[in-house]
Amino acid sequence: MLGDLIGHLEKEEHRILRDTVARFAKDKIAPIAAKIDEEDWLPEEIFKEMGQLGFTGIMIPEEYGGFGIDPLSAVIVLEEIAKQSASVALSLMVTSVLFGHNVAYWGQNEELKKKYLPRIASGEIIGAYALTEPDAGSDSVSIKTRAERKGDYFIVNGQKMFITNAPVADVFYVFVYTDPSKKKEGMSVLLIDRDMEGVTIAKKLEKMGMRGSPTGLIFFEDVKVPVSNIIGTEGMGYPQMLKSLEIERMVISAISTGVSLAALDWMVRYANERKQFGKPIGQFEMIMKKIADAGAQLDAVRTYLYTYAATYDEERDNRFESASVKFLASETAVKITLDAIQVLGGYGYTKEYPVERYMRDAKLLDIGSGTSEIMRFVAAKSLLKAGKII
Ligand SMILES: Cc1cc2nc3c(=O)[nH]c(=O)nc-3n(C[C@H](O)[C@H](O)[C@H](O)COP(=O)(O)OP(=O)(O)OC[C@H]3O[C@@H](n4cnc5c(N)ncnc54)[C@H](O)[C@@H]3O)c2cc1C
Structure with missing residues (x-):
């Protein structure tokens, strides 16, 4: 049956986790999912509720109050939340994985980690990940945000575009150039608090989908950031970007599979119930083809994603896997x-049924965190570099 193949990858604790998240998402998110979309509203209290259950602590080590680093658990949590609301799943992924996991993994300053991580894991505060700029999207090394060292501070100037959670986030994981003359080797990451002087959240963007997950533009104007807010060391920004995108592309694929499962569920139920020409439309071959294709493609991509997450090894070069699972899952x-x-x-x-929302949400998934074109470029480059396949 659909989904059975991934069963052997899940341990008992994963099954319990899935049941807990599914119950929470059905009780707390499903009843407001249409309102979240319609009003483009992020129910911030949902983060505190998810925090109490440990969901905002996915990919954050237990010593900082997190759920522990287990990519498969992160995939399960995001997939189950995305079945009800992809936008809640997206904002959750950003605060817990893109902010929380990266601070835990790359941060060297224990005080800084203790200051932010337990509060991110509990859902008390929300984090954002700020790489993209108005003129630097796919070409992310061309960012212009500059952090100039002045004694014990960096003075930060620049702009960040399309930042998930920016309108509500308390703290930002910001990619900057500390030494532009060194190119990639001059890139660094700083934690910047929303309430630091010179930080302006310019506007919340109006979007076709993923409404409820707020996206914004940030300005930094002479922001004085303590040197102790650096994540890793100066010049370590580029490897952080590569590794963090690798994990992001794996876990965002779970949002794709969650939305796909919800859409296929509607297709099957509707095709069994809706009658035309005296019989259920599920008995017409052209409808059956759509259902068969959807089931086969979804089972294949979920099996790939779950296998990858269950065997994820951060020491390995995972660029091919992350890029290919991302474009397969999102497409x-x-x-x-659409089907x-x-x-x-x-x-x-119509808005009487949620499938049009699923389609608007799904479209972001083959753009954000690396477009499908760029994913194919990365996947192909990785195969070409290998030089041979057999
Ligand atoms: C809702 C939303 C949330 C987001 N959240 C975040 C976030 O939290 N943090 C963050 O840092 N960013 C975020 N982003 C930014 C996102 O990652 C970028 O939009 C994405 O990487 C593409 O960049 P771009 O929009 O500038 O498009 P561009 O890079 O300008 O690309 C435009 C088109 O050209 C194509 N293209 C570009 N270069 C090539 C090439 N070499 N070969 C072939 N085709 C190419 C692209 O595939 C695309 O089709 C978000 C975006 C959206 C829409």
Whole structure:
């Protein structure tokens, strides 16, 4: 049956986790998912509730109050939340994995880690990850945000664009150049608090999907950041970017599979119930093809994602796996959600059913955290570099 193949990858604790998240998402998120989308509203208290259950601590070590570093648990949590609301899952992924995990993994200043991580893990505060700039998207090494050292401080100037959680975040994981003359080797990461003087959250962007997960533009103007707020050491920004994107692309794929599962569920239920020409539309071959394709593609990509997450080894070069699972999962989500609208016909096009929301949410997944074009570029480059396959 669909989904059975990944069963052997999950331990008892994963099954318990899945049940707990699924119950929470059905009780607390499903009833407000349409409102979150319609009003573009992030229910901040949901983070505190998820914090009490440990979900905001995914990929954060237990010593800092987190759930522990287990990519498979992160995949399960994000997939189950995304089945009900992809936008809540996206904001959760950013605060816990992109902010929390990276601070825990790369941070060398214990005081800094103790200051932020337990509060991120409990959902008390929200984190954001700020790499993209107005003129630096796919070409992320061309960022211009500059941090100039002045005694015990860095003076930061620049802008960040499309930053998930920016309108509500308390703290930002910011990629800057501390020494632009060194190119990639001059890139660093600083933690910048929202309430530091010179930080302005310029605006919340109006989006077609992922509404509820707020996206914003940030300005830094002569922001005085203590040197102790550096993550890792000066010049370590580029390796942090590569490794953090590797993990991001794995876990964001779980949001894609969650949305795809929700869309396929609607396709199957509707095709069994809706009758035209005297029989359920699920008996028409062209509808059956959509359902068969969706099931096969989803099972294949979920098996890939779960195998990758269960065997993830941070020491390995995972660029091929992260890039390929990301474009496969996100493009599958776009296709399945579009097909779900088609199966539901005119009803699928209305807001009476959630499938049109799934499609609008899914479209972000093949753009954010690296577009499908860039994912194919990374995957192909990795194979070409290997030089041979057999
Ligand atoms: C809702 C949302 C949330 C986001 N959240 C965050 C966040 O939290 N933090 C963050 O740092 N960023 C975030 N982003 C930014 C996101 O990662 C970028 O939008 C993405 O990497 C693409 O960059 P771009 O939009 O500047 O597009 P561009 O890089 O300008 O690309 C435009 C088009 O050109 C194509 N293209 C570019 N270069 C090549 C190439 N070499 N070969 C072939 N095609 C190419 C792209 O694939 C794309 O189709 C978010 C974006 C959105 C929309």
